[in-house]
Amino acid sequence: MLSKALPGPDRKMVQDAITQGAVRCLLDRGDPRLQNYLLCNACGSCTPYCPAQINDPGSNGDSGYLARKVTAALQAGRHPEINLADCVQCYSCETVCPRSVSIGGIINAVYEMEHVHPVFRRMLLDRGGLPPHAFLPLYASKGRLRNFVTKTVRHPYRADERAVDEARRLLLHPVAASAFSLPGHPTQKQPLAPPDRVFHLRSCCAFNYPGADLSQRKILNALGVEYVTSRSQTCCGGAPHYMGGAGFADRLLLTTRNLSVIQDVCGSDDIAVTGICPTCSDSYSTALELLATSANRTVASEALDQVGREVCSPEAFSVANILDLYPLYLDELQKLIETRLSGLHVGVHVSCHYRKMNGTPAVPPQLQSLVAVTGARVVRSRMEHYCCGGVKNLFDRHLNGHPHEISRLNQLVHQDFTDQHLDVMIVDCPGCELVYDHLGVPVLHISEFLALAMGVDPREAVYVQGHLTSLSPALGRIGIL
Ligand code: SF4
Ligand code: SF4
Structure with missing residues (x-):
């Protein structure tokens, strides 16, 4: 090339x-x-x-x-x-x-x-991911400390000691990015087949939206898709990577280690990896692509050997991002919808990292189709092609002491929400959710939205009270809250 x-x-x-x-x-x-x-x-x-x-x-x-x-x-x-x-x-x-x-x-x-970021690096070394206190400044700037404390008590961060130790040892013996080679062209992704069983990833950002994670589990249960989790899974390194706390090779090795954990839990064939975060999906998709090269596998093997783990066989895995997984069950979802949300006017925002993973700038139709199943009215946004403003920007503002300095893109996103007279934004990413929520825009992750449409308890299961921006005006108007 x-x-x-x-x-x-x-x-x-x-x-x-x-x-x-x-x-x-x-x-x-x-x-x-x-x-x-x-x-x-x-x-x-x-x-x-x-x-x-x-x-x-x-x-x-x-x-x-x-x-x-x-x-x-x-x-x-x-x-x-x-x-x-x-x-x-x-x-x-x-x-x-x-x-x-x-x-x-x-x-x-x-x-x-x-600029390796010492704060995020330290968190990765100490906790194997972004622990709740990574998000504390975002709650403090909104005067929502009680909300933060309640979540840390109800939804503590969980990765077991051995997992954190293995992740730490990998990070303390860094491999240079240049030890790996990128494939010349992204490999053609195979269409996802309905899986019998999935491994459900715990995302660091799920701390902010425990309801998104709980809702995902409820949806999988309702669809009859068995899921497993493991406390030996740590952060994939994705979010810290983009915020300067984990290098290219760090992220690849953390994800590769998690793949080894997943293979231990699930066995060796046809393992679909799902979760609520497209940045996680992208980490796994990228790692599987890199590990398909034998030279890359050799380098990763040597690194994982130090922590007593083996590199998995990449052919055994598929990445089942929810925007690819849920649409396989549109008919079943339609039957499960109990509470129609037809009174809502919603906007949809598909994350940049989902589009990156799929290599297309086009806004994929899946999120819109999923929302349509609930009966809510989708209003297309003129901002739908753009980034929400980015979690990195949100953290940078807080770390630089300018928490209330809203970027121009954030202003445009907010203005568009107001101009379109929307009730709520629906997103596929807990990072985008955090950006909208912090901006004062009512927002729901698609898993939360579908779970609400299926009639689950908005407070117990979807935990809507944990959001920074109240959902009461939107959900109260249609009698859900
Ligand atoms: S899209 Fe940007 S980076 Fe790519 S060829 Fe055009 S100017 Fe260069
Ligand atoms: S589009 Fe701009 S902000 Fe986004 S990754 Fe590229 S250079 Fe960075």
Whole structure:
């Protein structure tokens, strides 16, 4: 692929022109994330989708904003002289890029080298994931400390000691990203078949929405899909990776270790991995793709060997993200719906990371179809193609001491919700849910929404009182609360 972008000598010349800094170091190390920046032909497709561009009013009309500037600088042999912290790691640029240039990955690689985040790193080492106190500042800034304490008591973070110890040992003996190679093209995903049994992942972000997790379990039960969980599962490394607390290889090894745990619990064949978080789905999807290469498997094997684990066989797994899983049961869901939500006007927002995982910028129809099953009216949003603003941006604002500084994208998202006279937003991602919720927009995860439509108790099972923004006006109007 690279040779088609620039002939060999030019490519070498470009690389040699970068003489110092993180980019030089990454090139010298052969970091796989920097493998294809030469493919960028400045088409500009990525620019309008980049939240960093939207967040900077001065950048309007600047056809070379953040994403494009990174590749332009590298192609010119310069370090990108821009604030990479502005990147919210949504990967919209990569998803929309006709040449699959891994801009988000390049920024992530540079960011990882220059700014490993000590807070998130510490949490990973101590707890094997983002524990509840990672989210404390978000509750404090909203004056919702009681809400936070109640959740920590009712829904404590659980990974067993051995799991945390294994994760810690992997993180303390880091493997360089350059030890792994990325496949040239994403492999064609096989359509998901209805699974008999699934492994249900516990997501770190589920702390904020225990109802999303409980609802998912209720839905699986109602559909007759057996699920298993394990306290030996830790964080996949996805959320900390995008926020600067886990490197590329850290994330891959944490996920690979979890795959080994899952294989122990589920046996060896046809294991579907599900959960409420598309960033987790993307971690597993990426790991399975990387582990399909024998050289990558060898490197991962050596690392896992140190903690007494074996690398699983990737062919045994499929990733059953809920936007792929639930639509297999539309007829069954239709029969299970007891409480019609037809009085609600809802917007739908599909996460950037789900779209990244599927390699398409198009808004997939699944979320809309699932909402339609409940009888609620879906109002399409003019913001539906865009990132919600990003969890990274939310955390950055709090960590930088500007919790109330709302980004321009956040303002547009909020304005759109108001202009469309929506009752509630429906999302597929607990991270997007947190962004909307913190912004003051009533929001429900699709699993919470479906569970409500099936008639489960909104307080006990869906735990709607745990949200930062009250759902009482919307759900009270249709008699559910
Ligand atoms: S990952 Fe998102 S924020 Fe970062 S450059 Fe790409 S589109 Fe912009
Ligand atoms: S969409 Fe891809 S090819 Fe086009 S400017 Fe962006 S990175 Fe370059």
